[in-house]
Amino acid sequence: MVADALTRVSGSARRDPGAPTRWALRGTAMLYLGLFVLLPVVVILQRGYSDGLTNLTDALDNFGAWNAIKLTVVMAFLAAIINGVFGTLLAYVLVRIRFPGREIVSAIVDLPFAIPTLVAGVMLVALYGPSSVVGGWLEDHGVKIIFAAPGILLALLFVTLPLVVRSVQPVLAELDREEEEAAQTLGAGSWTTFRRIVLPALRPAIVAGGLLVFARSLGEFGAIVFVSGNIPNDTLTAPVFITQLLSPGSFGATGGPDQAAAVAGLLFGFAFVVVLLTEKLISGRLERTS
Amino acid sequence: MKMVRVVLGAVVAALVVVVAATGCGGGSDSSNASAASGGDCKAGDSPVITLAAYSNPYDAYGKLTSTFAADWKESHSDQQVIFQMSFGGSTTQAENIVNGFPADVYASSTAPDVQLVQDAGLITHDWTQDENGAIVQAGAVVFAVRPGNPKNIHNWNDLTQPGLQILTPDPSQSGGARWNIVAAYGAAMRGEVPGYAKGSTEDAQRLLEGIFKNVTVLDKSANDSLKNFEAGNGDVAITYDYQAATSIAAGQEEEIVAPPSTVFIQTPTVVVDKNAEENCVEPIADAFVKYLHTPDAQEVFASVAHTRPIDIAEAKKGTDSVPPIDDLFTTDDLGGWDTLIKDTVFGPEGAFTKAFAAAKG
Amino acid sequence: MSQQAHAEPLASRGRPASTPESRGRAVRALLVGIALLYVLVLIVAPLAGIMYYGLRNGVGAITDTFSQPDVTHAFYLTFVIMLITVAVTTVLGLVVAFVLARDRFPGKSLLSAFVNLPLAVSPVVVGLMAILLFGRGGWFEPFFSAQGIQIMFALPSMVIVTIFISIPFVIREVVPLLEELGMEEEQAAWTLGASRLQTFFRITLPNIRWGLFYGMALSAARAIGEDGAVLVVSGQVQGRTETATLYILRAFDQYQPERGYVVALTLAAFSIVLLIGIEAFKRRSLKRAGQE
DSSP: OHHHHHHHHSTTOOOSOHHHHHHHHHHHHHHHHIIIIIHHHHHHHHHHHTTTTHHHHHHHHSTTHHHHHHHHHHHHHHHHHHHHHHHHHHHHHHHHOOOTTHHHHHHHHTHHHHSOHHHHHHHHHHHHSTTSHHHHHHHHTTOOOTTSHHHHHHHHHHHHHHHHHHHHHHHHHHOOSHHHHHHHHTTOOHHHHIIIIIHHHHHHHHHHHHHHHHHHHHHOOHHHHHHSOOOTTTTOOHHHHHHHHHSOOSTTOOOOHHHHHHHHHHHHHHHHHHHHHHHHHHHHHHHHHO | OHHHHHHHHHHHHHHHHHHHHHHHHOSSOOSSOOOGGGOOOOOOSSOEEEEEEESTTHHHHHHHHHHHHHHHHHHTTTOOOEEEEEEEOHHHHHHHHHTTOOOSEEEOSSHHHHHHHHHTTOOOSOGGGSGGGGEEEEEEEEEEEOTTOTTOOOSGGGGGSTTOOEEOOOTTTOHHHHHHHHHHHHHHHTTOSTTSOTTOHHHHHHHHHHHHHTEEEOOSSHHHHHHHHHTTOSSEEEEEHHHHHHHHHTTOOOEEEOOSEEEEEEEEEEEOHHHHHHTTOHHHHHHHHHHHTSHHHHHHIIIIIOOBOSSHHHHHTOOSSSOOOSEEEOTGGGTOHHHIIIIITTSTTOHHHHHHHHHHO | OHHHHHHSOOOOTTSOOOOOOHHHHHHHHHHHHHHHHHHIIIIIHHHHHHHHHHHTTOTHHHHHHHTOHHHHHHHHHHHHHHHHHHHHHHHHHHHHHHHHHHOOOTTHHHHHHHHHHHHHSOHHHHHHHHHHHHSTTOSSHHHHHHTTOOOTTSHHHHHHHHHHHHHHHHHHHHHHHHHHHOSHHHHHHHHTTOOHHHHIIIIIHHHHHHHHHHHHHHHHHHHHHOOHHHHHHHTTBTTTSOOHHHHHHHHHHTTOHHHHHHHHHHHHHHHHHHHHHHHHHHHHHHHHTTOO
16 A cells, blocks of 8 residues: 555556566576476486386386385375374474473474484384384284384374474464454363364465375385385385386396386376365365455 | 675575585596597596495405505506595496496496496406406305394294294395395205205295295395394394304304305406596506405405305305305306396296295285 | 453463463373474484484594594585585575465466475485486486586586475475565565665565575575485495485494494584574564564
8 A cells, every 4th residue: 555655656666576577587486496396307207108108007017016106105195194183283382382492392393304314214213123122012012113014104204294393383373363362252162262263274284284294205215214124015115116116136027217217207296286286275265265 | 684694695605615616626526537539548647446336345445445556556656546435235336337427346246237237338348257257255145143043043944934034135126135035046946955845946936935924124235134133123134144244243243154055155346448448547447356356355355354265165164254155056056147037036937026926915 | 261261361472371270281281291292202212312322332432423534524515515505495496486476377386386396206216317317328418428527426416416305495484474475565665766686685585584594494404414315326435425414324334333323413413503593593583673
């Protein structure tokens, strides 16, 4: 409003960046993402699919291929749900509750970014593996975590926790408390307030975070390759399978970079579509409610 | 407001400094003259030799390269050879070389990996005719067990006992894993494993199936596999004897059990002709590889890397670090790597392929 | 129940409301407890494990590790790569953020999906991408080798893959801030005659600076922590193409795990300090500005 008023007053106002700047920005952005993201993706797709679907079908014919993909997708999904819940909880606790050591916990949450995934994997095995105190006790009671599917989930949860927390935290911090206070004035309990008012406001952020977790989990290699055992049809995940395809030497596998590229293309095509669809869903919903 | 500028300015300034500094140090190796399209080639005062080796013998090659460089300096008017070394999975190194890693010398753990490099046109001479068939190190596949051998592992069939947890690496990522599988296969085929008929591929397959039923972890490299075992996981690790011996010398608590029959591990080291030529270091690279076959170098391998003598008759006797073996056979005795990989063991109908599918299907 | 709400001071934006009721406090304590337990089991334990294994033979492990020339070179290399990565992903990330937040054109959501794609790509695939582009037989290899420039298995490829994996962070932090900010202040500045660049530096940047710094810090942390992709493209030449993370892997391989853990701890400590630092500065700055 002020701007409009001032525009009317001073004739030579520039109200928007103007076409040249807009195109310069667009061009730079496209060049950057084009070179660094699109190009590598294209080279993979070209390598994997220039022969049509043969590379993909050959790759999937390999021993353990389908189960590797299924396991990866299921684990990614579970990780998204679990860290979606716990990540939101953590964000809530960090924003709304004052407790001693809050800053430290906040910084620790970001740690998985800085710890090399291979080191994390080694550590998780050392801490929770069958020869550790915790792991040994669990195994005695029939619960196997490391070198079994739960270990994969554990590794994924470690690596992806920051994604949800950092997605939800800023939104929660900026949330206007008036609606909540109004609700409480009207007699709503804390949980109802949370469920009916806070959660819906956080939903886009939670979903966005969950999507990131899902996408990241599809590709995670370092933390998993130590923790899972890599047994085909059991604990072998897609990223490790792709690595195997790159240096074929076993299982009568054909393998090779073309097949590896085909499976890689499949995985990130999948991630791409899921992210795109869900974001459209969320923003669609947002526009409808506002 | 000011802070933003300060930070961004600092980042840009640091960036400029760093790029300038590294621009001179380089993403490209500048201390070698290059023989661009067969031109004049002079190695210069400080020729660089790039060695890509499999992960195990880092200590040995560390010593061997510095001894060689010192000797060379004396005998070649102060020319200081610099060795750049990379250690990693044998197959990974081969693939890297094929993809452009400028290794002048490749120390592999299996002949097929060298074949990969040759097939890409980077090795132009018949390396199998090199001195000693290009073999510089030798060993045998053995079992690493807990002190006292609580599970009583003595032969390959003992590995099939129910409830045993075996560690062996992933054959699609590790050359060492293939040695392990070939060892089991060969021992069965030669009739040296009780309960498995000589010459019977079905029995060899049955043995492999029994073993792999007990494998719960496939680590991505032989090194990782042994380390995993040493961290307390599993009951037995199938491994190279010299790798286990190095571990024990480093203080790990484990014992080596040699089965009566096992494969003779022979690891070749070759000059990668095309790269060596391009980097103008071929004579030096050749000299280095030759040096590896001298008694002095072999002594280093034996004492530092705990390998066996490369002569099989001598190797059977064992050394201070590794036990003697009754029946030591080579991959040639089984038809050669090509047959093993494309057909009998790792081929589509191979004993291991079918055994693994049965065990983990 | 409704009386209780009136008894509370009306909480202002962002400040947690404290309920005198003990049940509320118990619930909150429970929530904090669960959250902390989760963080403990998942993150603190591994970190403590690294500390334990690194330092259990005494703090001398630290001096021993840092006296290794390979270690100092590895840190130097990591630092260089991080710096270049942060610079590139910040400057170009800002451009992308502006386009995503302010511009409107068909296919914009596609662009947004591309920004997030690097998060989904496995390190091995990143390495494969680099090989297919710059390795022998790759799309750009003939061009670069004709110039005598080594990309693959040398610093350039390591920088390129690190940039690739760090692309999302600055963008993701800045876009929501820009969207929320709106263009009013900037438009006001323009009408008052400020140039676009001046407006950007004097108005826009200060408003987004904390998100920007945080994104840069995340970018830095991610860059120094990357192991998988860099492993594939580096060639692992000791003392030359070894980053800190690659040194860690070699230290484990070569029976020197303490050194590996010490280096890992250093990386983690660097990131923690960076992130805590930004949080602290932000708090102080916001307090000074009267908002909290």
